[in-house]
Amino acid sequence: DVKVTQSSRYLVKRTGEKVFLECVQDMDHENMFWYRQDPGLGLRLIYFSYDVKMKEKGDIPEGYSVSREKKERFSLILESASTNQTSMYLCASSSEGLAGTDTQYFGPGTRLTVL
Amino acid sequence: QKEVEQNSGPLSVPEGAIASLNCTYSDRGSQSFFWYRQYSGKSPELIMSIYSNGDKEDGRFTAQLNKASQYVSLLIRDSQPSDSATYLCAVNNIGTGNQFYFGTGTSLTVIP
Numbered sequence: 022d023v024k025v026t027q028s029s030r031y032l033v034k035r036t037g038e039k040v041f042l043e044c045v046q047d048m049d050h051e052n053m054f055w056y057r058q059d060p061g062l063g064l065r066l067i068y069f070s071y072d073v074k075m076k077e078k079g080d081i082p083e084g085y086s087v088s089r090e091k092k093e094r095f096s097l098i099l100e101s102a103s104t105n106q107t108s109m110y111l112c113a114s115s116s117e118g119l120a121g122t123d124t125q126y127f128g129p130g131t132r133l134t135v136l
Numbered sequence: 137q138k139e140v141e142q143n144s145g146p147l148s149v150p151e152g153a154i155a156s157l158n159c160t161y162s163d164r165g166s167q168s169f170f171w172y173r174q175y176s177g178k179s180p181e182l183i184m185s186i187y188s189n190g191d192k193e194d195g196r197f198t199a200q201l202n203k204a205s206q207y208v209s210l211l212i213r214d215s216q217p218s219d220s221a222t223y224l225c226a227v228n229n230i231g232t233g234n235q236f237y238f239g240t241g242t243s244l245t246v247i248p
Contacts, residue, residue: 040199048158054236057144057160061240062240063224063238063239063241064180064224064238065235066235069234069235071234079235111179115234121170123230123234124170124182124185125170125227125236127172127179127180127181127227128179129178129179130178130179132177
């Protein structure tokens with residue numbers, strides 16, 4: 022069964038803190054993604070990765086960085102958290118992307134609040 | 137122009153009725169189309185994927201794809217209160233990378 026897990030369901034941090042969000046998938050997927058979801062704005066892609074140690078910027082990478090040292094793990098880092106980064110963060114993974122195998126599977130999400 | 141457009145709703149249907157959700161997309165080269173269901177406070181879960189023109193049925197759900205019109209829809213037959221959720225349409229053009237484009241979702245309420 023497909024499984025994507027995220028390190029925390031809820032997280033509260035203070036402005037200026039460095040925040041780590043971790044995502045692990047057990048499906049041997051090549052592709053991993055980080056999104057944030059805000060009311061009225063839908064899902065917005067922050068960063069994605071096609072392979073270990075590889076990363077690509079999405080639509081809103083400012084204020085974020087990522088790390089993929091192992092195939093199954095993709096971390097999102099908020100270098101200095103700000104209140105406008107309060108959001109639901111969703112991790113997803115997918116196989117290498119041939120039609121029919123490109124479904125993205127989501128983790129449970131992390132609700133981050135920055136005070 | 138938005139890549140993927142959905143009517144945000146809310147859409148309300150009585151229990152037992154057919155709910156019809158619609159989505160249009162702008163990238164004519166898109167090959168993969170998905171419907172996700174998202175309950176409030178939860179993450180999206182896949183309902184259907186469709187890759188070829190026509191209809192694809194899975195239980196009470198039918199996805200319809202018309203690439204010429206750049207249109208994909210989801211029909212939910214015999215709607216149940218448990219179907220009340222936000223439905224996200226997603227589109228992928230594998231040739232330009234594996235970035236999904238998501239609509240902002242349609243909120244569906246099934247009234248008992």
